Amino acid sequence: MKVYISADIEGVTGVTHWDETDLAKTEYAPFREQMTAEVVAACEGALQAGATEIWVKDAHASARNILAAKLPHEARLIRGWGTTPLMMVQELDESFQAVMMIGYHSRAGAGSSPLAHTMTGSFTHIRLNERLASEFLIHAYAAASLGVPVALVSGDKGLCDEATDLNPHITTVAVKEGIGNSTVNIHPSLAVDRIREGTAQALRGDLARAQIALPDHFVLELGYRDHTKAYTFGFYPGARQVDPLTVRLEADGYFDVLRALMFAM
Numbered sequence: 073m074k075v076y077i078s079a080d081i082e083g084v085t086g087v088t089h090w091d092e093t094d095l096a097k098t099e100y101a102p103f104r105e106q107m108t109a110e111v112v113a114a115c116e117g118a119l120q121a122g123a124t125e126i127w128v129k130d131a132h133a134s135a136r137n138i139l140a141a142k143l144p145h146e147a148r149l150i151r152g153w154g155t156t157p158l159m160m161v162q163e164l165d166e167s168f169q170a171v172m173m174i175g176y177h178s179r180a181g182a183g184s185s186p187l188a189h190t191m192t193g194s195f196t197h198i199r200l201n202e203r204l205a206s207e208f209l210i211h212a213y214a215a216a217s218l219g220v221p222v223a224l225v226s227g228d229k230g231l232c233d234e235a236t237d238l239n240p241h242i243t244t245v246a247v248k249e250g251i252g253n254s255t256v257n258i259h260p261s262l263a264v265d266r267i268r269e270g271t272a273q274a275l276r277g278d279l280a281r282a283q284i285a286l287p288d289h290f291v292l293e294l295g296y297r298d299h300t301k302a303y304t305f306g307f308y309p310g311a312r313q314v315d316p317l318t319v320r321l322e323a324d325g326y327f328d329v330l331r332a333l334m335f336a337m
Contacts, residue, residue: 074125075118075275076168076220078160078211081107081132082177082187083227085247085263088255090187095134106260107132107175108139110226110247113264114172115144117271127168131160132175157330159191161211164218170279171215172271176227178250179206184230185250192337194301196317199293200329206234210333212284217326221282223274226267228255241281243274290329292321294336305336 081093084107091097095104115126126147130138135152143149154162164171180190181197181204190198190206198205200213208231212222224243225235232244247263249256258266274282296302299316306313311321311332319336323329 073118073121073123073170073275074168075123075127075223076161076164076171077111077114077118077126077128078131078171078173079107079111079128079138080160080173080175080177080207080227081137082175082185082189083231083247084110084175085257085260086255087248088186093133093187095136104137104139106263107137108142109260109264110174110267111138112142112144113268114174114224114226114271115147117268118172118275119144119146120268120272121275123275127163129160129162155334157327157334158214159211159330159334160207161214164215164220166218166220168218168220170223170275170282171212171220172224172274173208173211173222174226174267176206176208176225176231178228178230179204179209179234182206182230183250184233185228186253186255188230188250191333194296194298194337196295196297197293198295198333199291201287201289201291206231208235209238210330212238213286213326214330216284216286219283221279222284223279223282224267224271226263226270239282239284241278243270243277243282245270286326288324290323290326292323292329292332294319308332308335
């Protein structure tokens with residue numbers, strides 16, 4: 073079994089303030105440790121379920137967060153950004169049996185995390201076919217386009233609720249809940265235990281049920297904070313600026329959506 077793990081930090085238990093996500097800040101170090109521990113737990117659960125090969129994408133900010141020496145020997149770590157349209161699932165392909173998303177967070181505009189955003193701070197919202205999109209949705213669709221199911225998602229409760237709404241057969245592990253500008257978090261060791269157990273259970277189950285149905289056609293809507301960025305992206309092939317802050321694009325292939333998003337940021 074070959075599995076893929078994409079890891080972010082804003083959905084890791086305890087993480088509440090932007091300083092705790094920033095490599096340059098003094099508060100960052102313990103949350104880097106916890107991000108690594110939650111990824112290690114997912115690796116351990118995958119190995120318990122029979123995985124023989126694990127690829128891990130460090131998918132937060134500089135993509136230089138996970139402490140590589142703490143990963144099991146079966147894991148390959150992707151650090152830095154390849155600047156490909158697959159973005160947070162770089163190197164994912166049809167050879168994988170499952171994807172796990174660890175430390176993911178609520179979408180831009182959601183009230184369920186003080187760190188809610190989608191991709192960058194440039195957007196007030198991203199919408200796909202009238203569904204407000206999180207980084208989870210964008211990359212779950214990427215996995216679906218390659219025929220790979222999303223077996224497990226961990227992060228804040230708002231994000232986990234979104235995953236369940238998309239497909240109730242995706243295993244979710246909520247390690248925190250956002251309330252206003254605060255978070256209520258489970259103990260770091262408990263988060264690790266639940267992610268390990270949830271991963272093993274998910275991978276031992278019927279992964280076909282966790283497969284996400286991909287729409288036949290896509291309408292991508294980008295709501296920008298800065299009208300100059302909207303104006304510039306309005307020149308992207310097939311894009312149309314519909315008001316000073318909003319650009320829309322339609323596509324039949326999801327790779328075209330991912331490619332547009334890469335240039336939109």
